[in-house]
Amino acid sequence: MSTTETIPAQRTVASTQSEMTEIVLPNDTNTLGNLLGGRLMHFIDLNGAMAAYRHSRTYIVTAAMDHIDFIRPVHLGDLVTLKSSVNRAFTSSMEVGVKVWAENTQTGVQCHVASAYLVFVAIDKNGRPVPVPQLVPETANEIRRHADALLRREHREAESARRKHERYATTANEDDCTVIK
């Protein structure tokens, strides 16, 4: 049996679905015993990357992380479960959605605590973007997420253009510069 996979021209959302579970340890928490936001973002990045790897089967980098909603605090000792899948593939980039739940180990109550969208870019060994397979949405939810991902990409591009414009204006303003001695 061959161990190398032939990259298909297209993939289903189901083939990208990824899940991971972590236990919240003391090092992951703030002084109130709640999971640190940055630690949760790290878990989200890892779980998002798993879906992007499954779709592209290349090296990938995180290009953007947006729309993170921290809905409820997560407590020391909770089990944190993350589920991700690719929402849409463009040329070399993929938008991935990640949803996070926290489970109280004593009561078994599990709550949705966070959601996020990330963009990963498939790259070669030299860091150059490479094309990814197209994504075929199948269910009604997948079709909706696929359409919404295009709107978010347009919004991201508009924001990026606006920020670039502002940076240019700031650089051109000499009053914003000081000399540190």
Ligand SMILES: CC(C)(COP(=O)(O)OP(=O)(O)OC[C@H]1O[C@@H](n2cnc3c(N)ncnc32)[C@H](O)[C@@H]1OP(=O)(O)O)[C@@H](O)C(=O)NCCC(=O)NCCS
């Ligand atoms: C992301 C990166 C590979 C893009 O390289 P680039 O030379 O700017 O490439 P391009 O402008 O041709 O864009 C390539 C793709 O990335 C997307 N992209 C680039 N910057 C992006 C951003 N900030 N947000 C979302 N998508 C972005 C483009 O839309 C394009 O997508 P498409 O091919 O599907 O249309 C490059 O900026 C990079 O390496 N950034 C650092 C990533 C990193 O270190 N991440 C953290 C550690 S993993």
